[in-house]
Amino acid sequence: MLSSIDQMGFTINLEHSPERIISLVPSQTELLADLGLSSRIAGITRFCVYPPEVHISVPRVGGTKSIDIERIEAIKPDLIIANKEENTKEIIELLRQKYQVWVSDISNMEEACDMIFHIGQLTGTANVATQIIEDINKRFEKLQKETHKNSSLRALYFIWRKPYMAVAGNTFIHDMMSRCGFDNALYYETRYPELSREKIRKLNPEVILLSSEPYPFSRKHIEEFREICPHARIILVDGEYFSWYGSRMRLASDYFSALHHDVFNVAE
Numbered sequence: 001m002l003s004s005i006d007q008m009g010f011t012i013n014l015e016h017s018p019e020r021i022i023s024l025v026p027s028q029t030e031l032l033a034d035l036g037l038s039s040r041i042a043g044i045t046r047f048c049v050y051p052p053e054v055h056i057s058v059p060r061v062g063g064t065k066s067i068d069i070e071r072i073e074a075i076k077p078d079l080i081i082a083n084k085e086e087n088t089k090e091i092i093e094l095l096r097q098k099y100q101v102w103v104s105d106i107s108n109m110e111e112a113c114d115m116i117f118h119i120g121q122l123t124g125t126a127n128v129a130t131q132i133i134e135d136i137n138k139r140f141e142k143l144q145k146e147t148h149k150n151s152s153l154r155a156l157y158f159i160w161r162k163p164y165m166a167v168a169g170n171t172f173i174h175d176m177m178s179r180c181g182f183d184n185a186l187y188y189e190t191r192y193p194e195l196s197r198e199k200i201r202k203l204n205p206e207v208i209l210l211s212s213e214p215y216p217f218s219r220k221h222i223e224e225f226r227e228i229c230p231h232a233r234i235i236l237v238d239g240e241y242f243s244w245y246g247s248r249m250r251l252a253s254d255y256f257s258a259l260h261h262d263v264f265n266v267a268e
Helices: 026-034 052-057 069-075 089-096 109-123 126-147 172-179 197-203 219-228 239-243 249-267
Strands: 002-005 011-014 021-023 041-043 079-083 101-104 153-160 164-166 182-184 207-211 233-237
Touching: 002 109, 021 026, 026 041, 026 079, 026 109, 026 126, 041 069, 079 089, 079 109, 089 101, 101 109, 109 126, 109 172, 126 172, 126 249, 153 172, 153 197, 172 182, 172 239, 172 249, 197 219, 207 219, 207 239, 219 233, 233 239, 233 249, 239 249
Parallel strands: 021 041, 021 079, 079 101, 153 182, 153 207, 207 233
Antiparallel strands: 002 011, 153 164
8 A cells, every 4th residue: 555645635545556647737747757657647738748758648638727527537547646736626626536636735845855755655766756856956955055155136027917927925936036046026925916017116126037937928028027127137037947846846956057147147
């Protein structure tokens, strides 16, 4: 018997190592593959684009906010992996009625590593999971040594337009921002508040980060924000490195290092 308590406090019991896993979270789908479990991934969302071979070959069971329950029933999963924020409460409660559902709830790197550890234990890949965690910690320790040399820059990280929505405290992106050397101007709020142009101007960020996801900010939006905050440096950033809390963190540290070097060298 394999047993694990997920990050919502629910106990998952499996009679054997899962052979048909459905993942409802893109970053955790990538993690399953990096744990060596690609052949056991039996269902994914349409947003699970990594690794490409899984995206191409594995059946889709809907999106992160809407599922095709008939497709899930046809797969007969012995484990479903979900996330409190990316999937709805209604979806999770519906699936729990019939399946073993392990739900993550992640707001920082420590909780992300905890998720990797437990998924590894539950799938019989604990050794690989431990190696991934050790690699992540080693890389972020190196990043910390680089970033502590500079004072933090006050920043806003935008995830949506019309209305403008930015990242506040108690979020994984907030934690990644701080590790990259940014002082989140919305640290005192929670989740993803809507901001007016006036509020953005009043916050007076030194740096504005425009994410590639979920809203696909591009170069054409830079001038729009420059009109609001003419003295801020406006940067397009890869949202996957800031918001994917699985094995992608191994790559994120190098991305943050390069970003920090670029931003702080100009600031000096």
